[in-house]
Amino acid sequence: MTSLDTRLFGFLACLWGGLLIYFYHSTRIRDYLDIGFHHFIMVGGIGMLILGTYSLINPKLQSKKNESSKSCDHDHGHHDEKHHSHNHKQCHDHGDQCDHDHEEGHGPFITIFLTLTPLILAMTYTQDKLSNGGMAKKGLYEKPALTSANIPPFSRQDLEKNVPKNEHGEFQLRMISAYYAAGDLEIQDIFEGLPVELEGRIAPEKINNESGDRLRIFRSIITCCAADLQIVGVSLEFPEGAKRPQLEDWVKASGTLTFETVEGDVLPLLKIREVVSAEEPYSEFRRRQ
Amino acid sequence: MTQERQDQLADGSYEFLAIFLEGLPFIFLGTLVSGFLGTYLPRGAFEKILPKNNTLAVLMSGLLGAVFPVCECAVVPVIRRLVKNGLPVSCALAYMLAAPIFNPVTAISTYKAFNNSPEITISRLAMGYMIAVFIALIVARKAHSFFLKASVKAENGDDHHHPRNLNAALNNSLRDLMDVGLYFCIGVVLTAILKTTVIDPTDDFWKELANNSIVGSIGMMFLAFVLSLCSTSDAFIAANFHNFRYGPKLAFMVFGPMMDAKLIFLYSTVFKWKFILFLFVAIFILTGALSILFETRILPGWMSQQTEILLAP
Numbered sequence: 395m396t397s398l399d400t401r402l403f404g405f406l407a408c409l410w411g412g413l414l415i416y417f418y419h420s421t422r423i424r425d426y427l428d429i430g431f432h433h434f435i436m437v438g439g440i441g442m443l444i445l446g447t448y449s450l451i452n453p454k455l456q457s458k459k460n461e462s463s464k465s466c467d468h469d470h471g472h473h474d475e476k477h478h479s480h481n482h483k484q485c486h487d488h489g490d491q492c493d494h495d496h497e498e499g500h501g502p503f504i505t506i507f508l509t510l511t512p513l514i515l516a517m518t519y520t521q522d523k524l525s526n527g528g529m530a531k532k533g534l535y536e537k538p539a540l541t542s543a544n545i546p547p548f549s550r551q552d553l554e555k556n557v558p559k560n561e562h563g564e565f566q567l568r569m570i571s572a573y574y575a576a577g578d579l580e581i582q583d584i585f586e587g588l589p590v591e592l593e594g595r596i597a598p599e600k601i602n603n604e605s606g607d608r609l610r611i612f613r614s615i616i617t618c619c620a621a622d623l624q625i626v627g628v629s630l631e632f633p634e635g636a637k638r639p640q641l642e643d644w645v646k647a648s649g650t651l652t653f654e655t656v657e658g659d660v661l662p663l664l665k666i667r668e669v670v671s672a673e674e675p676y677s678e679f680r681r682r683q
Numbered sequence: 684m685t686q687e688r689q690d691q692l693a694d695g696s697y698e699f700l701a702i703f704l705e706g707l708p709f710i711f712l713g714t715l716v717s718g719f720l721g722t723y724l725p726r727g728a729f730e731k732i733l734p735k736n737n738t739l740a741v742l743m744s745g746l747l748g749a750v751f752p753v754c755e756c757a758v759v760p761v762i763r764r765l766v767k768n769g770l771p772v773s774c775a776l777a778y779m780l781a782a783p784i785f786n787p788v789t790a791i792s793t794y795k796a797f798n799n800s801p802e803i804t805i806s807r808l809a810m811g812y813m814i815a816v817f818i819a820l821i822v823a824r825k826a827h828s829f830f831l832k833a834s835v836k837a838e839n840g841d842d843h844h845h846p847r848n849l850n851a852a853l854n855n856s857l858r859d860l861m862d863v864g865l866y867f868c869i870g871v872v873l874t875a876i877l878k879t880t881v882i883d884p885t886d887d888f889w890k891e892l893a894n895n896s897i898v899g900s901i902g903m904m905f906l907a908f909v910l911s912l913c914s915t916s917d918a919f920i921a922a923n924f925h926n927f928r929y930g931p932k933l934a935f936m937v938f939g940p941m942m943d944a945k946l947i948f949l950y951s952t953v954f955k956w957k958f959i960l961f962l963f964v965a966i967f968i969l970t971g972a973l974s975i976l977f978e979t980r981i982l983p984g985w986m987s988q989q990t991e992i993l994l995a996p
Contacts (some may be wrong), residue, residue: 395858403861410707410864417704426701438708441715442860449857452850505861509868513703516696516875524697525690531883533923617792617916620701621878624923 397453402502404449406509411442413513424676425522428616524620526597534612534625535600537659538577550584564589564648569613572651573626576662582653591648592628592664593672596639599629602656607632609639611647611664628662629654636666644674691879699875702911702945703868706756710863713757717764718856722847729770737773737823744774745816748782754913755783755940759949760863764855766835766953773823777815780966783914783940784811793936796918803929806977807918810937814969818962830958862952870945874911877944882909884924893926900934900974903927904967907939914940930978938970 395403417423418436427435500508524532557565567590575581592611599608612627630647632638639645649666684692733740753761762775783789785808797803822830883889884906892902903924912920917939921932942963950959 395854400854400857403857407857407860414704414707423704426697426704431705434708435704438711441708442711445711445715445853445857445860448853500862500865502861505865508865512699512868512872516699516703518696519692520696520700521693522697524694527687527690528694528697528879531885533885536885615919617919618913619705621698621705621874621910622912622916622920624920 399502400449400453402506404446404453406502406506407442407446407449409446409510411439411444411446414439414442421676422522425620427619429676431618524623529597529612529625530600532614532623532625534597534610534627537661538574538626548581548584553584553588560591560646560648562589562591562648564591566591566593567651569594569611569628570615570626572628572662572664575651576653576660582660585651586653588651589649589667590651590664591646593646594627594644596641596643596645597627598641601629601661602654603629607634609641611645628664630664630666630669632666637669639669639671644672645669646672695875695879698878699871702871702874705913706867706871706945707864709754709757710760710867711860713753713760714859714863715856716757717760717859718854719852720761721764721768721855721859722852724765724768726769728768729765729774733771733774737771738820740771741773741777741816741819741823744777745781745812745819746785747778748784748786751782752786752788753782754915755943755946756867756913756949758782759946759953760859763835763863763953764859766831771823772827772831773819776822777819780815780818780941781812784808784937785815789914789918789940792915793918796922798922802982803933806929806933806982807936810933810970810973810977811940813973814937814941814966817969818965821965830954830961832953832955835953863949866948866952867945870911870948873948874909874944877909882906884910889924890926893924893928893931896928896930896975896978897971899927899931900971903931903935904938904970907935908943910939911943911945912939928978929982930974933977934970934974937974938966941966941970 414435417426418432418439423432423435526534553565557567557571560566565588567585567588569592572585572590572592575585594611594613597610597612599610602608609630609632610627611630612625615624615626616622628651630649647664647666647669649664649668652663652665653660654663655661734743758779762770762779766772766775790804790808793807794801794804889902889906892899903921907917910917910920914936917936921935924932924935947959947963950962954962
């Protein structure tokens with residue numbers, strides 16, 4: 395690399411590092427990654443800034459000797475002297491010390507162009523969330539998976555012991571619990587008719603909603619980044635004349651949990667008592683346990 | 684532009700940024716390690732560490748992920764530099780393919796995702812290890828010119844000395860970061876485009892593949908290739924494909940960490956394209972065959988439907 399190449403690469407490293415730090419500092423990162431990764435973003439950003447700045451300040455002046463590195467054309471048999479009979483000095487004969495790269499990577503201009511173009515486009519067009527169509531691909535309207543017999547037994551006593559209640563005596567159930575309960579007959583029996591409060595975001599309902607009296611409440615479940623995002627949702631049925639939240643609102647929905655069968659699939663349904671606005675959490679993602 | 688196209692553009696941008704932001708710090712970490720290894724690791728160090736027997740060395744390299752756990756993004760720059768420093772390519776390949784699967788983080792996530800199932804976890808790790816080692820042993824018999832890029836070939840020679848100082852280490856790191864970062868970026872662009880325009884995992888097409896384990900395994904491997912998930916999180920996605928039996932789920936979890944849309948571009952920083960194609964075909968066939976074998980012969984009687992349920996708040 396020439397010192398100009400090094401400086402240009404250093405500049406690009408600074409931009410990448412700056413991008414990571416920007417996402418971390420602006421808290422936009424919460425819309426993309428699980429909270430456990432946020433510090434990696436900051437540390438990685440600072441590291442790249444340091445590396446880039448160092449390269450900008452101290453570009454290594456290199457000779458332009460175009461020595462190609464010769465190499466032996468096979469694995470060396472890993473110490474197998476029987477198969478290692480050639481003399482390396484016949485393969486190479488450099489000087490005492492060489493101060494050049496043996497690499498044939500792309501130049502800085504093409505690297506800058508090919509990496510910054512998609513980044514700029516993505517930064518321009520992203521909404522920091524998925525569209526409704528995108529969320530549908532992540533399972534917003536999917537039925538829950540059937541559960542296996544390996545799941546430990548669950549009783550009403552376990553529910554009382556583990557799940558807190560709100561001031562109206564309703565269980566503050568996790569969305570994922572209400573969702574997956576539809577895939578387990580035993581838990582369905584315990585949850586059927588249960589007064590619960592679910593917290594999440596509001597989306598339009600597309601299942602069994604011919605009369606238009608339904609919305610969907612959902613949470614996003616994540617392990618690493620939005621690429622592995624899964625969305626779990628529960629249908630909300632509003633009584634006639636009830637006040638409805640707006641789409642995208644963050645709410646607490648209270649009511650009675652029940653289950654319905656639609657085209658052969660068992661789905662959870664919350665018959666609404668009331669819906670109140672809630673404060674959006676730092677990250678809307680629920681971490682997988 | 685129609686609303687659907689606008690949504691696809693926004694979703695693609697979102698997916699791109701999510702994968703790019705997640706992967707970049709790990710690639711940086713990998714290139715930092717590779718830069719320092721390339722500078723300070725004495726040539727011939729591996730000859731002291733690895734067993735003298737070629738097969739034993741490959742078998743041991745496939746297990747290294749348990750000790751040095753790395754994800755598939757970070758491992759590529761590391762092995763790239765290690766090969767330049769004299770690590771036999773077959774050993775590097777065994778480590779590169781096995782490490783994203785055969786490591787404790789992936790094992791724990793698979794165990795949790797499949798409802799504390801040791802059988803699925805062991806099957807996944809065993810398949811990953813066997814495929815990696817098998818391919819590495821084949822590669823050990825081939826000439827480097829068949830698969831290795833000229834710029835990555837080992838710099839042998841007793842008289843060949845590079846400076847060993849911080850400046851050289853950081854310079855190597857920067858060079859590696861730029862090379863690998865470029866191909867990573869291209870791979871993520873391709874992944875984001877495929878995910879938002881071609882693939883819909885909730886589509887009936889995918890659900891119908893579940894009726895046949897052979898077709899299902901092929902479909903799930905293709906899906907893993909496109910989704911380009913991290914090996915530490917893909918088990919949770921696989922577990923939720925509730926219509927599929929264990930074979931296709933194993934195929935998804937073994938093929939994806941070894942070969943996906945972003946990885947082929949990362950691999951291209953080390954290997955020739957014709958070898959990447961060979962690698963693709965070999966992993967595809969071996970994963971497909973083993974997943975069917977595990978489903979029909981090694982895991983009979985197990986239930987085919989599992990998912991995680993979390994009840995405590």
